[in-house]
Amino acid sequence: MRRLVLATKNPGKVVEIEDILRSLPIEIVAISAYKDIPEIEENGETFEDNAAHKALATAKATGEVALADDSGLEVDALRGAPGVRSARFAGEDLPRGRERDRANYEKLLSLLKDVEDAERTARFRCVVAIADPYGKVRMSEGVCEGKIAFTPCGCGGFGYDPIFIPHGHTRSFAAMPQDVKNAMSHRARALKAALPLIAEFFQLLR
Numbered sequence: 001m002r003r004l005v006l007a008t009k010n011p012g013k014v015v016e017i018e019d020i021l022r023s024l025p026i027e028i029v030a031i032s033a034y035k036d037i038p039e040i041e042e043n044g045e046t047f048e049d050n051a052a053h054k055a056l057a058t059a060k061a062t063g064e065v066a067l068a069d070d071s072g073l074e075v076d077a078l079r080g081a082p083g084v085r086s087a088r089f090a091g092e093d094l095p096r097g098r099e100r101d102r103a104n105y106e107k108l109l110s111l112l113k114d115v116e117d118a119e120r121t122a123r124f125r126c127v128v129a130i131a132d133p134y135g136k137v138r139m140s141e142g143v144c145e146g147k148i149a150f151t152p153c154g155c156g157g158f159g160y161d162p163i164f165i166p167h168g169h170t171r172s173f174a175a176m177p178q179d180v181k182n183a184m185s186h187r188a189r190a191l192k193a194a195l196p197l198i199a200e201f202f203q204l205l206r
């Protein structure tokens with residue numbers, strides 16, 4: 001096996017992941033290249049549960065090594081919420097996209113309306129899981145520390161980007177060029193930490 005299947009249908013994530021894994025001598029294909037793969041549920045209690053479940057289900061369905069990620073925003077003043085429920089924080093029924101993203105960050109801003117600057121610390125966390133069809137799973141993690149702004153700013157990115165200001169910066173993720181965000185993001189960090197794990201699956205280590 002020399003093929004890694006990415007268990008994501010998000011084209012932005014596919015590009016970001018391909019870019020970071022470019023140095024590996026393996027073929028990378030998105031799950032959208034396969035027909036008749038059943039929808040994979042994301043209802044675990046942790047990022048690890050969700051990432052491992054998605055990677056394993058994809059590896060078993062395709063017969064190849066698979067990589068999945070799960071991520072979210074942890075706000076200290078909300079004791080780690082929205083966390084694993086980041087995508088559905090404002091409700092289960094809103095369709096994926098800009099409107100749901102706005103509803104999610106508006107809810108977060110309203111919960112934090114009386115929280116002062118020093119208490120607005122937060123982090124994006126991402127867990128990457130790699131699995132093979134026989135049940136082997138390895139995981140890596142990446143974190144990006146920062147704080148929650150008082151008002152949304154910037155029109156790039158997705159999700160909570162307009163209200164997240166990474167540590168050491170004054171602009172939100174949404175107000176930065178995509179490549180600047182990608183270089184420091186939780187996903188980039190988790191993927192870089194996953195490089196030796198992927199090499200182990202494909203026995204590229206000498």
Ligand code: IMP
Binds near residue numbers: 185
């Ligand atoms: P998932 O890993 O695609 O399931 O992401 C879960 C949710 O976390 C997304 O729907 C976003 O709301 C949020 N999220 C994850 N990564 C980011 C990011 O880089 N920027 C903004 N929001 C993010």
